[in-house]
Amino acid sequence: MQERDQARHEVERAHLMSDVRGFLSVLRRVPNDLLPFDWVKHLAPEGEHQLGVQSIDVNRIIGSVDRYREFDRHYLPRERHLDERWIGVRAAQLQGKELPPIQVYEVGGRYFVKDGNHRVSVARRQGQKYIDANVIRLQVQVPLDGTESLKDIIIKGEYARFLKLTRLDELVPHHRPILFTTPGRYDKLLDHIRTRQYYLDRKPGRAGQEPVTWEEAVVSWYNRLYRRITDNIEEHDVMLRFPGRTEADLYLWIMDHRYFLTQRSGQDVGSEEATVDFSQRYAPPIYQRVGQRFRLLLGGKLSAT
Numbered sequence: 001m002q003e004r005d006q007a008r009h010e011v012e013r014a015h016l017m018s019d020v021r022g023f024l025s026v027l028r029r030v031p032n033d034l035l036p037f038d039w040v041k042h043l044a045p046e047g048e049h050q051l052g053v054q055s056i057d058v059n060r061i062i063g064s065v066d067r068y069r070e071f072d073r074h075y076l077p078r079e080r081h082l083d084e085r086w087i088g089v090r091a092a093q094l095q096g097k098e099l100p101p102i103q104v105y106e107v108g109g110r111y112f113v114k115d116g117n118h119r120v121s122v123a124r125r126q127g128q129k130y131i132d133a134n135v136i137r138l139q140v141q142v143p144l145d146g147t148e149s150l151k152d153i154i155i156k157g158e159y160a161r162f163l164k165l166t167r168l169d170e171l172v173p174h175h176r177p178i179l180f181t182t183p184g185r186y187d188k189l190l191d192h193i194r195t196r197q198y199y200l201d202r203k204p205g206r207a208g209q210e211p212v213t214w215e216e217a218v219v220s221w222y223n224r225l226y227r228r229i230t231d232n233i234e235e236h237d238v239m240l241r242f243p244g245r246t247e248a249d250l251y252l253w254i255m256d257h258r259y260f261l262t263q264r265s266g267q268d269v270g271s272e273e274a275t276v277d278f279s280q281r282y283a284p285p286i287y288q289r290v291g292q293r294f295r296l297l298l299g300g301k302l303s304a305t
Contacts, residue, residue: 007090018076035063042157045138062146108144232275241283
């Protein structure tokens with residue numbers, strides 16, 4: 001009974017910590033929920049592989065198959081009517097009993113619990129770094145970091161489709177990540193690649209040659225268009241002027257601006273001039289940038305800048 005009394009005391013402290021974290025998440029306007037496994041469908045997993053029992057990092061567990069409402073993002077318990085299950089797991093642990101491995105899905109380097117949510121909650125509360133798990137891997141092309149919203153997952157799913165269609169990982173190993181802050185943008189990149197393919201096919205001196213392949217167009221688009229603009233963005237510190245945006249966001253805006261400048265001047269202005277002019281014309285005022293950076297800092301997403 002002594003073990004159960006201690007476990008009961010610990011679950012009460014866990015609930016208190018859960019309430020505090022919930023209050024802070026409201027103030028900071030950041031999510032404090034586990035990710036539902038159902039969201040994984042947006043990443044279009046292509047295969048399922050049994051990896052067997054292995055030791056996994058508890059802190060890389062970010063979601064649950066069917067109990068994501070019962071715990072917060074730190075796996076602190078929320079539902080008091082389930083306390084007896086938490087107490088039973090902790091009491092068994094205090095008695096030195098060996099607990100069976102949990103069951104998880106691995107998706108993009110993170111884990112979703114299929115069975116054993118209370119064991120994970122107790123482990124997290126005790127500061128346990130690793131836990132034995134029977135792992136089922138779902139093959140996806142983009143990693144997860146555990147902070148994603150549904151919108152983020154949808155965008156990453158679109159990115160996975162883009163990588164599959166372009167084979168960019170294979171054609172340009174170690175390329176810069178291409179991530180947007182808004183869904184529906186990767187189709188625009190595919191249009192850019194198709195336009196690039198059309199342009200390359202009609203360059204002077206290509207008469208009688210084999211048509212430019214899709215793969216050649218992808219590599220040329222990345223190296224000659226996308227990478228040039230992102231290099232200009234980096235060289236001129238443009239990211240600092242647009243907090244919360246990504247290189248990919250700016251790439252599309254700058255390409256549109258380049259087209260506008262070219263139409264106005266009657267000649268191609270080039271990527272660098274378009275980048276600098278866009279930054280000077282459309283960067284938010286300093287007070288707005290400071291406010292945005294402050295909101296990003298409170299939300300734990302300052303790295304997005």
